[in-house]
C-alpha cells in the first residue's frame with residue numbers, strides 16, 4: 001500500500017497507484033485509431049459522459065483526479081462530483097485502451113470511487129433507492145413479485161433445475177424474465193436449446209438476482225451477500241454449465257464471482273452456446289432473414305468478457321442477413337448508455353447515448369440494430385424513433401423456424 | 406481599460422465571473438465545482454498540483470475574445486488548454502483563474518489538397534487529422550507520440566517526430582495562426598497577416614511575428630485557428646533497421662551524419678533495445694527477451710518514394726552506406742516480427758507507430774528533452790549515466806513497486822536539419838505515488854538539466870516532466886538580454902499579465 005493512504009479498508013487504497021500514475025494522455029477518451037482505418041470523425045468518442053459533458057471529471061482521467069482529491073482529503077462530495085461519478089456507464093472503454101498500453105486500469109478507480117462513496121454515505125443516489133428497495137423486497141430490481149419470474153416458461157416444458165438435475169442451467173436473469181417486452185427472447189432461447197437437444201433446466205421463481213446492479217452502483221457489501229447466496233445455490237444444483245442471455249449476469253457470474261471463489265460450473269453466454277450449436281449443425285438457420293443490420297457490442301459481453309465473434313458468427317450464418325460493421329465496434333464500441341445504474345438515475349442521458357448509437361448505425365447504412373443484451377435492447381428500443389432493435393437470439397430463432405413461439 | 410483587482414479568496418468575485426461567463430458560453434460549459442477544478446490540477450510532470458478557480462469551454466473565437474476581455478476586466482488569469490497532453494505541467498494554472506479548455510474547438514475547417522494545407526481549430530487531434538488527410542494521400546508531420554496530441558499545439562510547441570530530419574520541426578509547417586490577444590483583439594500571423602493571404606506562405610510580411618508564439622505556453626494570447634502545411638504520403642514505404650552492437654553512441658551519430666546529409670531517407674531516429682520491448686509487448690518476460698535479442702543501439706530508417714523502383718534505389722543507397730560504415734542491418738524477418746508486434750498496438754504515429762506503451766510499466770516515464778549536436782551525444786549520455794548512478798545508486802527501487810530501475814537510463818536521438826543538430830531525450834522511470842521517488846527524481850532532474858545547460862544543450866520547448874523547470878526556472882536566468890526583451894514584450898502585450906502568468910519565468914518587474 002502506498003504511503004499516501006494507509007487505511008486498509010478504504011477501497012481507494014487498493015487502486016491509488018492508478019490514480020497517481022495517470023499520465024493524462026487522453027487515450028481513454030477516444031477509440032483506438034488505426035492508420036486510415038476509420039472514416040468518420042463523428043464517431044471517434046468512446047466515453048459517453050465525457051462526450052456529453054466534456055469536462056475532465058466526466059472522463060476516466062478526471063476520475064483519477066477525483067480519487068486523488070478524496071484520498072488526500074482535498075475534496076468533499078458535491079452534487080457535481082456524484083453526477084460525474086454516476087453518469088459513468090462503466091462501459092470499460094477507458095479500461096480497454098489504457099490497460100494494455102500502460103498496465104493501468106482506470107475503471108478500477110471508478111469502481112473503487114463508487115464503493116467509497118457508498119461507504120461514506122454519499123451514495124447510492126436517491127434515484128437508485130427504488131431499485132435497491134425492490135431488490136430487498138422482491139429479489140429483483142424491477143419491483144415485480146418473485147412468482148412472476150417463472151411465468152415466461154409456463155407451457156414450455158422446461159426442466160426444474162432444482163429437482164431434475166440437468167447438465168445446463170438456463171439462468172434467465174431479472175430483466176429477461178420480468179420485462180414483458182423481452183420475455184419473448186428468453187422463450188426463443190429456450191426453444192432453440194430444446195430444438196438442439198440441450199439438457200437444460202431453469203430455477204423459475206427460486207432464481208436470485210446476480211447482484212450486478214448493486215456491484216456497479218458501489219454497494220459491495222450487498223453484492224457480496226448476493227453473490228455468495230447465488231454461488232451456493234448454483235453449486236448445490238450440480239450443473240456443469242450456467243448459460244445466460246444477459247450480458248450483465250454473464251460478466252458478473254463469469255468474471256466477478258471467480259474472484260470470490262473458484263466456481264464448480266462454467267458460465268457461458270447464450271450467443272456462445274448458440275454459435276457452437278450452429279457450427280455443429282445442431283441448429284440450421286434456413287429461413288431468409290432479409291435485413292441489413294449493424295451489431296451493437298454490449299459492453300459486458302464484449303469489452304468485459306471478450307465475446308465479439310460468436311454473435312457475428314450467428315448473424316453471418318443467417319441467409320439473407322447483411323452485417324454492417326460500425327466504426328465503433330468490438331473493443332471500440334460505443335456504450336448504449338444504460339449500464340451501471342445510469343438508466344435508472346439519468347434516463348435522459350441514457351437515451352441520448354442510445355440515440356447516438358442509433359444514429360451511428362443509420363449513418364453506416366444499417367436498417368436495424370442487433371444486440372445481445374436485455375439492457376441494450378431496452379435502452380436502444382426506448383430511444384429509437386424508427387430503427388428496429390433486435391436480438392441475435394430472436395433472429396436465429398426466426399431462421400430456424402421458431403420465430404412465432 | 407480599468408483593471409479590477411482580483412482576489413481569488415473572495416468567493417463573490419468568482420461567482421460573479423461564473424455568471425458572466427455563463428452568459429457568454431451557456432450555463433453548462435462553465436464550472437467552479439471543486440470536482441471539476443481538480444481535473445485540471447495535475448499531469449504527469451513534477452509540476453505541483455494547482456487548481457483553477459473556474460473552467461470554461463468555449464466553442465468559437467468570438468467566445469474566446471469575450472472570455473479574455475472579461476478576464477482582463479477582473480484581472481483574472483487565463484490558462485489555455487487545447488488537448489492538454491503535454492505532460493510538462495503546461496496546462497496547470499500557476500495562478501488559478503480561468504482554465505480555458507478548448508476541447509470543443511475541434512473542427513477541421515479546410516483541407517486544401519492542391520496546395521497541401523490543412524486549416525484546423527486548436528483541439529484537432531493527430532488521430533483525426535491524419536485519417537482525414539490520408540484519404541487524400543497527404544499527412545501532417547506528427548510527433549512520435551499518441552494520436553491524442555493536438556496538431557496545432559504540437560506544431561506551435563515545436564513538436565518533433567521522426568520526419569523532422571527531412572521536414573523540420575513544428576513551426577516549420579505553420580503557415581498562419583489566428584490569435585486572440587490579451588486585450589481580446591485578433592492577430593493573424595504568417596501570411597495570414599494580410600487578409601486573404603492566409604494560405605500563401607510560412608513567412609509573414611517583413612519581420613515575422615509568428616516566432617513569438619512558438620512554445621510560448623499561452624503567455625501572449627490564445628490561438629484559435631491554424632493553417633499548416635501537410636505533405637504527400639509516399640506510395641511506397643520501406644522500413645529498415647541499422648544496428649550498432651556498441652553501447653557507445655558515437656557510431657550512431659556518425660551514421661546519422663552520413664545518412665542525413667545524403668538526404669534520401671524520409672524518416673529516421675535512434676532507438677535503444679528497451680524501446681522496442683516497451684512498444685512491442687505488455688508482457689514483461691517477452692519484453693526482457695526482446696531486449697536480449699536486439700542490439701543495444703539501432704537506427705530506424707524509413708525510405709519511401711513514388712513507386713517500388715524509387716524505394717529500391719534508395720534501399721541500395723542505404724546498403725552501400727551501411728557497408729561503408731561497417732554497420733549491420735537487422736534481418737528483415739526480425740524487423741517484420743517486431744513491426745507486427747508493434748503494429749498490434751498501432752496508433753497514429755506513422756510507421757514507428759508507438760504510443761503510450763512507454764508508460765505501461767507502472768512507474769512514470771520521465772524525460773529530459775533538449776537539443777544538442779550529434780557529436781556531443783555520446784559524451785552527454787555517459788555523463789547522464791554517471792549522474793543517475795550517483796543519485797539512485799543507494800535506492801531500493803523495488804520499494805517503488807512496479808517502477809523500472811531509475812538507473813536504467815535510456816537515450817533517444819532524433820537528428821534534425823540534415824544532421825546539423827539533434828533532439829535528445831534522456832529517459833528513466835520513477836514512481837509518482839512514492840514521495841521519496843518523486844523527491845529523488847526531482848533532485849536528479851535539476852542536476853541533469855544543469856548538466857545539459859553547462860554542456861551547451863538548449864531547451865527549446867517545455868517538454869517532459871521537468872518541462873517547466875528546464876525551460877523556465879533553470880534556463881531563463883541564463884538568457885540575459887533575450888529574456889529581458891521577452892519580458893518587456895510580455896509587459897507591452899499583456900500589461901495586466903492575465904495570460905498564463907507565471908510561465909517561462911520571464912523577468913516581469915511589474916508582477
Ligand SMILES: Cc1cc2nc3c(=O)[nH]c(=O)nc-3n(C[C@H](O)[C@H](O)[C@H](O)COP(=O)(O)OP(=O)(O)OC[C@H]3O[C@@H](n4cnc5c(N)ncnc54)[C@H](O)[C@@H]3O)c2cc1C
Nearest residue numbers: 487488489490491495548549550554555558564565623628
Ligand atoms: C507519451 C507521449 C509521447 C510524446 N511524444 C512526443 C514526441 O516525440 N514529440 C513531440 O513533439 N511531442 C510528443 N508528445 C506530444 C506533446 O507532448 C504535445 O503534443 C505537445 O507538448 C503539446 O501538447 P498538446 O498538444 O496537448 O497541447 P496542450 O497541452 O493543450 O498545450 C501545450 C501548451 O500550450 C498552451 N496552449 C494550449 N492551447 C493553446 C492555445 N490555443 N493558444 C495558446 N496557447 C495554448 C498551454 O497552456 C500549454 O502551455 C508526446 C506526448 C506524450 C503523452
Ligand code: SF4
Nearest residue numbers: 022023025026028098
Ligand atoms: S486513464 Fe489511462 S488512458 Fe486515460 S489519461 Fe490516464 S493514463 Fe491515459
Ligand code: SF4
Nearest residue numbers: 047088091092093094
Ligand atoms: S467506463 Fe466508459 S463511461 Fe466510464 S469513464 Fe470509462 S469510458 Fe467513460
